[in-house]
Amino acid sequence: MEGLDHAGVFFLRWMDDSFAVERFMDRESPRQAAIVGGGYIGLEMADALIRRGMAVTLLESAPEVLTTLDPELGAPIRAELQSKGVRVIAGQAIRRISRSENGLSVHTAAGDTLMADMVLVAAGARPSTELARTAGIGLGAGNAIRVDRNMATEVADIWAAGDCAQTWHRILRRHVYMPLGTTAHKQGRVAGENMLGGSREFRGTLGTQVVKVFDRVAARTGLRDKEAIEAGLDPLTVSLTAWDHKVYYPGAKELRIRLTGDRSTGRLLGAQLVGHRKSEVSKRVDIVATALYHGMDVKEICDLDLSYTPPLSSPWDPVQMAAMEWSSKR
């Protein structure tokens, strides 16, 4: 992508980037923002800038926003963005950003042009490995710093943790590059303990993630169909729409779930949920994450003694309903 160095074009990577955006907004009072990237950061920025009264266009090169979820669950997030006034342009790659006296122009590969006073680039993440490389430390998955499960690098007495380092995946049983705050915290503690003579092992990521976009929450844990196939598994994914609580109790809202399990072994592989911000989406995906940690079978999820009261759930939680649906389809 060309033209990233124009005034008014910002990355969102470090704390300083957000301060720079804030100063620019205070000084220039931009009215139109273009956000490049429909992932977590891009969606959160769309939410924040609409609240500030700006006109926001979100550009995503993939056919649907939030590519960390299946498109069926990206679609309701796109609908939420649009209902809150965000213009969404998906399926168009950005080639170039130019600047004229009228402001910034974002040029798509298809030849369209979008005007903006400010462009936020929130696409992709690359590990910061300069320091490690100068120390002679090797790189691994995703060109992140190669570490073992004790977070030790290949060089004695040097540990690495967080977004610069590769991450052990508990289901895939191999290292991946997956920079997430939760993982960074856990790896940091493991590295810290081991630096002081401990022998602690990082238990691995499940790729659990969540984002709030206006009044919707989207969360996932484990593997999706596509990822499971790439890992040589035999996945089956079912979709379910269920009420977040008993519909006779006021305020029930629909929750959309996609549950993935391995057809041959019956083992749980992952789940994706989208629902209202009041529907406990985030901690519902955590039930699945806790089940995944233990390598549960999909069927056994129905045996979990989960909490129920009519204003908050059903005697079978939606997660268990999805497990039943999966078992009936296998």
Added chain:
Amino acid sequence: MEGLDHAGVFFLRWMDDSFAVERFMDRESPRQAAIVGGGYIGLEMADALIRRGMAVTLLESAPEVLTTLDPELGAPIRAELQSKGVRVIAGQAIRRISRSENGLSVHTAAGDTLMADMVLVAAGARPSTELARTAGIGLGAGNAIRVDRNMATEVADIWAAGDCAQTWHRILRRHVYMPLGTTAHKQGRVAGENMLGGSREFRGTLGTQVVKVFDRVAARTGLRDKEAIEAGLDPLTVSLTAWDHKVYYPGAKELRIRLTGDRSTGRLLGAQLVGHRKSEVSKRVDIVATALYHGMDVKEICDLDLSYTPPLSSPWDPVQMAAMEWSSKR
């Protein structure tokens, strides 16, 4: 308790009971209600009747409401009731209900008298076992129908499930009497499958429960200190107050947690949570329930890959913060 047969005195056990209460309210327009019992049903009725504009007094014989939680967590529920206009009288047993031309009078053991137009008795639960006894089926824990883990009674071809039957407790490894809707559903499926020739085993209750009281939610799973001691375990319980999400993001609310583990083995035994209805209390207790199902150590809870985004949690979920607190106190 005497005087339970007066007009205007109701039990809350069957569907018909609630219809009778509704008819009475339509016909008599009672203004003052006394609720005997500060458990789930009593608290839910207080919530419902205040919404209907009635003056409500809740009477609980124990020193604190919601005796299924430790008194430290019953106290904020009492405060919630009082802040919403419910008069709470705790620590006084009820001896008698009488009726005069002025209405009903509830007489406490201490000699106090409370006037009411309607009295709801929501105290205790007893299994309905008449049919089973006439069939020669033996009773077990809590005088409920004795069943094995396949939900079979002692008499061939007769199964039992739900509030009439005893329940296998997954941590205590014995049968208890614990009538809950979630358990009834699970037992019913097990019994149904086995009636049709299956061989399914009920995996056991953890005693997971939740109740919404106005804007608060109280939930628990597993064993409390007291229950663990009775079971011959060596429990340690820690208390923690944490924000439900990052405090820099608007709307953060305090969550109170009590986490119990076995001091000698390090094994997780249970948790109790009280917080705002928006704080995902119910599904947070379900994370603990899922961990308990698998017999996790308290310390290992910190290794769970739970979801995080600033509007919904912290990089260490409050449940994990409580686990850290526990580990540091052990």
